[in-house]
Amino acid sequence: MAIVGKKFPNLNVDAMNEMGDTFKVNVLxxxxxNKKKVLLFWYPKDFTFVCPTELHxxxxxxxxxxxxxxxxxxxxxxTPEVHFAWLSTAKDNGGIEGVTYPILADSNRNxxxxxxxxxxxxxxxxxxxxxxxxxxxxVTYRATYIIDEEGTVVHESVNHMPLGRNVSExxxxxxxxxxxxxxxxxxPANWEEGKDAMAPNAKGTASYLASH
Numbered sequence: 001m002a003i004v005g006k007k008f009p010n011l012n013v014d015a016m017n018e019m020g021d022t023f024k025v026n027v028l029x030x031x032x033x034n035k036k037k038v039l040l041f042w043y044p045k046d047f048t049f050v051c052p053t054e055l056h057x058x059x060x061x062x063x064x065x066x067x068x069x070x071x072x073x074x075x076x077x078x079t080p081e082v083h084f085a086w087l088s089t090a091k092d093n094g095g096i097e098g099v100t101y102p103i104l105a106d107s108n109r110n111x112x113x114x115x116x117x118x119x120x121x122x123x124x125x126x127x128x129x130x131x132x133x134x135x136x137x138x139v140t141y142r143a144t145y146i147i148d149e150e151g152t153v154v155h156e157s158v159n160h161m162p163l164g165r166n167v168s169e170x171x172x173x174x175x176x177x178x179x180x181x182x183x184x185x186x187x188p189a190n191w192e193e194g195k196d197a198m199a200p201n202a203k204g205t206a207s208y209l210a211s212h
Contacts, residue, residue, distance in 0.1 A: 002156055004156050005154075009111060010028045011110060013027075014106075036149060037071070037174060038147040039073070040104075042117060042143040043075075044140060044141070047089075052095065054165055055099050059100065060167075065171065072101040073103070075103065077106050115143065115145075118139070141160060143159075144156070146177065155170075185200065
């Protein structure tokens with residue numbers, strides 16, 4: 001069930017960082033208390049295939065998100081200990097060493113269940129071979145959320161296991177929503193920073209279409 005337009009769930013979840021510290025993270029409070037947007041992305045499982053490419057891609061873009069007053073948080077249903085083992089594994093050995101944002105360890109699946117993003121089948125799809133990846137171990141789809149400074153979800157998307165995300169699209173979405181917040185305009189199809197936006201009325205639409 002979509003939660004766009006609603007407050008993000010108010011739940012505390014275990015998390016791990018690259019230093020091996022275990023702590024609690026409440027995504028809703030991260031947004032509200034820090035007056036920042038949050039980009040939260042879920043991936044199926046540590047020590048798999050597409051997943052490390054995404055974690056490294058979000059790390060590479062972390063500074064760009066920070067410029068946009070946005071916190072990056074990763075998440076899966078692995079334990080903190082498994083996260084730290086993966087954080088301690090070199091990139092050229094399939095690990096995520098060098099990732100510096102916190103990673104939620106929703107091992108009791110409370111938050112993932114609340115969000116409705118668990119693959120609850122008995123057999124989880126293998127990203128590369130098309131065979132069973134994990135039996136009886138519910139993992140999440142590749143779900144992504146953008147939460148605004150008031151804790152409201154402004155974007156939600158879900159990819160199936162084999163489909164990695166385009167990090168640039170989430171930067172664009174943050175730019176677009178920030179433009180809406182600051183200018184009071186709406187952003188048309190394929191809008192990018194610096195391009196024309198529209199007044200949120202029929203005249204604005206007509207004017208935009210006439211010039212594009």
